[in-house]
Amino acid sequence: MKMFINPQAVYLHREPVDFRKQIDGLAAIVELTMKQSLSSGALFVFCSKQRSKLKLLYWDNTGFCLWYKRLEKDKFNWPKKHEHTCIKIDEEQLHWLLRGVDISAIKPHKNIPFDSAF
Secondary structure (H helix, E strand, O other), X not given: OOOOOOOOOEEEEOOOOOOOOOHHHHHHHHHHHOOOOHHHOOEXXXXXXXXXXXXXXXXXXXXXEXXXXXXXXXXXXXXXXXXXXXXXXXXXXXXXHHHOOOOOOOOOOOOOOOOOOO
């Protein structure tokens, strides 16, 4: 997906939302349920109950942008087992999610601090 922004963070709203909600309804979820700031430069991702539709919301310093994707024959691998309603992911994980990858099953290598070669 080509983005018009480089998001500071990407947050998933884990529970499905009513897809009749538009910008104002989704913005209310971001502030009241997810407890996030809309002006943070973050991207907020919402999924339908059927998991065949996604909406992405962000503020671009001049207004809200709402991006919508509908799958014709498949479902998104939306994270199910998580104790929080708001899940922070990185931009790479967002691209994987949009391509159908189960991001909750992927476990990257752990970062190891490097001190010196000698």
